[in-house]
Every structure is written in C-alpha cells, then in structure tokens.
Amino acid sequence: MDLWIPITLAAAFLQNLRSAGQKHLKGTIGTTGATFVRFAFGLPFAVVFLLILHEGLGYPFPDLNRTFVLWSVLAGLSQILAQFLLIHLFSFRNFAVGTAYSRTEPAQAALFALLVLQETLSLGVVVAITISVVGVMLISVAHTPVNPRSLLTSIIRPTALIGIASGTAFGISAVGYRAASLSLGGPNFLMQAAVTLAFTLTMQTLIMFAWMIFGDRTEFGRMRRAWRPGLFVGATGATASLGWFAAMTLQQAAVVKALAQVEMLFTFAAAVFYFREKINRLEVAGCLLIVAGIVVLVLLG
Template sequence: MLWIPFALFAALMQAWRNAFQKQLSQSVGATGVTLARFILAGPLAATYLWLLYRWQPQQALPDFSVPFAGYIVGAAFSQILATALMVRLFQLRNYAVGVGLAKSEAILAAALGVCFFGTSLTALGWLGVVLGGMAVWLLSGLHRASGTVSPMTLVFGLGSGLAFALTSLWVREASLLLALPFPFSAAWVLLLVIGLQTLLLVTWLGLRDPASLRGLLKRPTLTALVSLTSCLGSIGWFSAMSLESVALVKTLGQIEVLFTLMISAWYFRDRLARHDHLGLGLIVVAAICVMWA
C-alpha cells in the first residue's frame, strides 16, 4: 500500500506545478514553460538517487538494455508533448477546464494498459476509474463548458491526456525491466528521463527560440518553483507506478483536481460552484475503490 501516499504526494505537487506553469505561461512560450519543468529537475533527481545510494551503498548498479532505452526515449518525448499541449490549454481555456481535459489520462491509461501492456483490472478497479472520470468531468467544469469548448481545445486536451498516459505506461515498463528493488528502479528511470528531456529542450530552444531561454532567466523564482514541484511530483509518480498499475495510480491521483480547485480558490481567487461537492464525493468513492482493488 506504499503506492498510496506516493500518489497523493505526487498529486499535490502536480497541482502546484500546474499553477506555477499557468503563471509562467503568461510571459514565456509553451516550449519555454515545458523546459522550466525539467531545467532544474535533473540535478534534483541526481541528488535523490545519490542519497539513496548513500542510504544503501551496497545496492548494485543497473544493467541497461535496448528495450529499456526505448521506453526511456518514448517516455521523455511523450511527456514533453503532453506538457506543451497542457500549456497551450492554459492559454485557450480557464485553468480548471484545461486540467480537467488533460486528466482523461487515467481512463486512457486503463484502456491502453489492458489492451497493449498486459494490465488487468478488477471490476472494482474499473468502477474506480469510471467514477474518477465522472468526478473530473464535474470538478473541472467541463459539463458547463461542453457547448463552448472549441475543437482545438478538445484536441489539445485529449492529446495531452493520451501523451501523459503513454508516458506513465512506458515509465512503469522501464522500472519493471531494471532488476533493482524499490525505490532504486524508479529513481534511475526518473533521472534518465529528466536528463534526456532537459538535453532535448535546451538544444531545441537554443537553436530555435533563444528568447524563451532568456524569458526563463528573467523569472528565476517562478522557474525554480516549477522545476522543484515537478521533480517532487515525478518522484511520487514514478515511485507509485513502480509499485502498482498505472490505471489505479492515476485514478487515485485524480484527487489532484481537488487540490487544483483549492489552489484556484485561494491562489487565483476563482469561485467554486455548489455542484463541486458531488464531484469531490465521487473522487472519494473512486479513491476507495482503487485502494481496495
């Protein structure tokens, strides 16, 4: 059951990261905001791995394989794409609607996991996934905005959810391939994925959009907050997904929408609607289902 606190911690960190990304997106382009997520996370991930080996110095180093490298590359590219699409969502719709569309990730991860990754879910697990999806639909305000959401918003939202789902599934597969105990396998995957993402984005922006790099340097505190919360959230997600199936982890992680609403009310001064109570109740029921599943 150790995956549960890791998933809850990751959801809280991700909610704050999204809030900081929303602020940063007002002055920096989508690719620059995406880089902010990873630019300082690499050293933090390396420090985390170093501390683990200081804690257990007798632990062996991993043996890498070609399939493992494929999962790392796939996860790195898909997470970059997912984050860029989410940033575009922030610029098209309000904060909660953008997050709600991207949270289609849990249902997509469940379907893809069962069809292509050998994942099996019990009836209770599927019930939790479906209830979690309904809760996100209510809490994010998608039901109120359904008649006004543009096709581009739907494409970006579902595309972001699909890319995040593939990222999670490939991260779990990479962790399972390493013959290392928890949490070392997750820490190695985290470091390699973040390192590759940082290298790719710095190279791309340096060649194509140096203005975005300069924009990040002008907002050092906000950039650091995005990177810190992103790295802490990734530690939580990667650790939880190395212990439990992606569908269950991400369904429990939908409590992020609750955290998002609280941040929206307190940090962005957004007003909450009465029907949010029903959505919150569904998230609680969904969480209980996946924990028992």
C-alpha cells in the same frame, strides 16, 4: 496501507504545486519555456536524489538495458508532448478546469497497458476510473448549458481535443515509465524510480534545449529572469515524478493514476484560494464524483 498509496498522494500534491508554478511562469515566459523549465530545472534535483540513494544509502546502480532505453524514450517524448499541450490549455480555460480535460489519463493508461503489456484491471478499478472520468466530464461542461447534446458536443471543442490528447500522451508516458522501471529488475523500487527519472530528465532536457536553440532562443533570457519560480517548478516537479515512478513500480500505472485524481481537490483549492477563481456547482459535483471514485478504488480496487 499499501506503500504506493501514500506515495501517490504525496506526488499528487507536489504535482499540483508544480502546475500552479507553471501557470505562474506562463505569464512570464512562453509555453515552450514553461515546458523546458519543468525538465531542465528538475534535472539537478533528480541527480541529487540518485546520489543520496547510491552514496548515502549504498544502493547499487542497476544495469541499463535496451528495453529500459526504448521505454524511457517513448515515455519521455510522450510526457514532453503531454506537458506542452497541458500548459497550452491554460491559455483557453481557467486553472481548475484547464487540467480537467487531461483527466481521462487513467482510462487511457488502462487501455494502453492492456494492449501493450497485457495488464488487466479488476472490476472495482474499472468502476472507480469510470466514476472519476464522469466527474471530470461534469467539470468540463460546467460553464456551458448542460444537456445531453452539450455533453456530446463538448468532446469536439478545441479545448477538449487538446486536453484529451494530453491525457493520451500522459497515459502512454505513465505505462512507459512503469515498463522502463520494472525492466531494470532491482535493486529496489526507489533506486529503479530514481534511475528512470534521472535518465529521462536528461534526455528530455537535451531534446527541449535543442528545440529551443533552433526554435525560440529568446525564451532563454526570459527563463533566466524567472529562475526563482523556475527552481520551485523544478524541485516540485522532480520530487513528484520520483513519487510517480516509485508508485508505478509498485502498482499498475492506471491504478496509480486513478488515485492521483485526488490532485483535482488540490487544484480546486489552489483555484479558489490562490488564483481567486470562481467555482460553480457542477464543478463541485464533478469534484465529489472524483472523490467517490477514489473511495471506490481504495475500498474495492
């Protein structure tokens, strides 16, 4: 089995835990604060990962370059926007369906990679992404009358537009992180991923901190009272991101994100067993299509 596959599966599971933690935080702090926690509380863990690789395993620091900085900034800003939109989406729909709209990310990442990095995908990967996206669309209309018109009109609903915008931003950030990590040129994929993570989390934390200083200082008090779940979000988020960056250093971002659709299975499990939300047949059918897409990806991609 290619190494990027188990890394991606682990990252997807951890990201689901982080998303669940953020939804819990959303009931205590605002959207901006919940977004800030994702970065600020994750930064110490990213630094620890970097020190373990450098001091513990003896991997040298790669030289930063202009290309790395430019891609990291683009990816980091896109991720802030994507995260903000995704958390805001939780206010409109339940936990399982709320994340579904952003699941067009692999297709959008593939398009962005083609336009900017000239990366192409095999037919098997394109089929896998298509199957998964169809599954996501079924989930997105699971609580509305299902007919051809509803499938079309669902795209222009505010929740769908927010989710699609989130998926676009996530797709851009994924390709940007891959380009940034690859631009370091060594010493290995883990160190490249860790440096990319530490750099971008530092930048994102500073940006979000400045935003909150001038926009909503009251969030700091709420975050201080919610520091325990905040640490959980930071730890799971940073570890998941390290996994994403490592996998995307080894494999194309769109391919990694296509396999990452497995997170929907974890999301459904969290929705049913933790948040006690009801899941209907269309959502189950959409979930099965996502699984089918993943199988096609692994066998033919």
